[in-house]
Amino acid sequence: MEREIVVMGVGEGHSLPDRAVIGLSVQAQSPSRDSAYEHAASSARRIDEVIESHRGALGRVTTAALVVQQTTRWDKGEYLQTGWRAERTTRLEVIAFDQLAALVAELTSAGGAISGPHWEIDAGNPVHRDTRRAAAEDARRRAEDYAAALGLQIAGVAWISEPGLRGPSPGADHSLRAFASEAAAPLQSRGEDVDEVIEVTPEELTTRASVEVGFSLAVQSPGATA
Numbered sequence: 001m002e003r004e005i006v007v008m009g010v011g012e013g014h015s016l017p018d019r020a021v022i023g024l025s026v027q028a029q030s031p032s033r034d035s036a037y038e039h040a041a042s043s044a045r046r047i048d049e050v051i052e053s054h055r056g057a058l059g060r061v062t063t064a065a066l067v068v069q070q071t072t073r074w075d076k077g078e079y080l081q082t083g084w085r086a087e088r089t090t091r092l093e094v095i096a097f098d099q100l101a102a103l104v105a106e107l108t109s110a111g112g113a114i115s116g117p118h119w120e121i122d123a124g125n126p127v128h129r130d131t132r133r134a135a136a137e138d139a140r141r142r143a144e145d146y147a148a149a150l151g152l153q154i155a156g157v158a159w160i161s162e163p164g165l166r167g168p169s170p171g172a173d174h175s176l177r178a179f180a181s182e183a184a185a186p187l188q189s190r191g192e193d194v195d196e197v198i199e200v201t202p203e204e205l206t207t208r209a210s211v212e213v214g215f216s217l218a219v220q221s222p223g224a225t226a
Contacts (some may be wrong), residue, residue, distance in 0.1 A: 004215040009139025013131035013207045020117035024090040033084045040086035043111035050106045059098035064089045131209045139213040153218040160213045
């Protein structure tokens with residue numbers, strides 16, 4: 001049986017985000033289906049004008065269809081129809097942060113309900129590579145420390161795996177993640193006149209990676225002391 005020492009290395013990196021993701025919705029309620037649709041469609045057109053005016057600051061823009069649904073209430077054992085609600089949702093990726101505050105203010109003034117921003121790092125950002133390398137270096141240091149404490153020597157790498165690929169790894173971080181809180185200022189509002197631009201500052205994100213490594217141990221001669 002091959003002699004191995006198995007360790008998990010962890011790495012951590014820090015980087016400013018590459019984009020801010022904003023959730024945006026327009027809603028309208030009315031006793032009439034057509035009226036609910038028209039009110040929501042009117043708000044949606046104003047929202048689209050704002051988006052188009054900031055197109056150069058945006059990455060992907062994903063918009064769902066405008067949906068109209070019945071609204072009901074529970075009364076004496078049955079649901080009674082109370083009217084209609086129309087809603088459309090949009091996901092915006094903002095890449096020019098200097099326009100983010102103005103964009104949020106204009107979208108809110110146009111009747112949009114804002115959630116976010118949520119900060120994200122691109123998959124190709126060098127911080128991911130640096131974090132993975134840090135995890136691998138940490139694994140080697142751990143293995144060398146354990147081996148030295150036990151009077152053993154590392155011969156080489158027997159195998160390397162991301163957590164969970166060779167079997168369950170309780171408590172392990174199975175993926176590379178980015179962590180940051182949302183913007184401190186609450187941006188959720190709807191249908192309000194917003195004249196003041198809220199400053200939104202990108203927050204540094206922390207990425208974390210982990211790796212499992214099996215190191216083979218050097219075979220000692222029969223006379224050697226373990």
